[in-house]
Amino acid sequence: MPNLLSKFKDLCTSNVILPDSNEITISKLNVNFQTKLHNHFTNISEDTENVDNVFILEYIKFINKYIIELHSERTFTYRDKLFLLDFWKKDVESSDEPSNVLEDLKCIDKLNEMKLKLQSSNIQLIIQFKQPTLEEENKILTFLLEDNDNEKTDMDVVFFDIFRFLRAIHIDKHEYLIDNISIQELHKLFLLFDVQTLREIAKTLAETLEKVTTLRLLEADYASFY
């Protein structure tokens, strides 16, 4: 009997080379992962306001935490996460389709070079972008999810999905580095942005990351491994 269990353990272990974090030994997804995910979701009441948004934010946080815990001493990036999600998805579906994922993920590099100039209420804005780490993403998610008074509207998802990619904001020649701002302040800043400006930033991000659109959707699809 233990032979078969160790066979499964062997089957579930794999060495992969991550795009930003080198080679790593990881577990393929197994029932243990699904059980943890199930237990994580069990604590969310279906009566919660905007429960779908809560599920999305909680799922992204869960996946980030799961990846971080694979190797706590490493700093995993957004690109590493998308690579792992693709790897796990293909494994679960036993897909032999040839993959261009490493090539496609190179589009994330463009974020560091981009500068988006915007005019908002007579103020000139220049937005600079970056690739977030999973720890940075989870700081934003923790802030959003721990605020029990907040009903987790679509705007919270928008805040997460845009502001995790921001490196700096130049407002009328003053540079504000996002790393120097607390998440609370960042959220207050987000609330000052008009919809048109947010739309422009979201459009720029979507165009830049177009090649990984499917993976970006997978990132928030809480039913994909359930």
Next chain:
Amino acid sequence: MISYNDVLEVSKLYKHKQYDKVFSYITERLPSKNIIDFLKKCKAEKFIETNDCIKLDISKKELIIYKDDFLKNLPLDKEDIYHIDNYKITIGYPNIDSILPASCIKKLQYKDILLNINPTNYNDIPLSLVKKCMPYIQTYLDKLNDMYVYYVNDKYNSRFLYNKYIIINIIYLCFVQQHDSLIQQQLLLMKQYNFTYQDFNHISMNSVNAYVKIINLKLNKEDA
């Protein structure tokens, strides 16, 4: 057996909206091989005598559900062996304590090595294998979802869906009573008829109801 004290406890938990505890309390009291076995045990505990029924208030009317109308189309328990990749996989109805499809996998055989799957070892099964089992697992889930919690007629029925909330609702229908009335009844029997609290661990709800009926008859005669 679900005792009077069990009903008392589970009714208290339900009253305080501790639904997960209601679920775990009853599943611990009724150890079961799988969900079919569990539902059969719930039904057997609830419907002991011919006239036993569940009463529901629906649209200001009382709906009475008898044994034959409760858990209608409950499938017969069965397991089948399927050949998937190089494994012989035994699939059956899911366990009561796991809502995950993987709990439909009961045994795995690779060459001459057989592994009985249980909640302590099924965590290592790769999701890729579970995914390959899904078409077969789905046939069991479909049969479960073909069931009714109750079916009185075309107008008054409630379909079953394989999820924890529906199972908690079935537990509610079978075992939850008015908590305050249960305590009053228990106190009366302890005060007037020398029952101890422990006695109620060994007496069913039906037995207590029978005692109370006799007591009431006796009291009515005395009054007359």
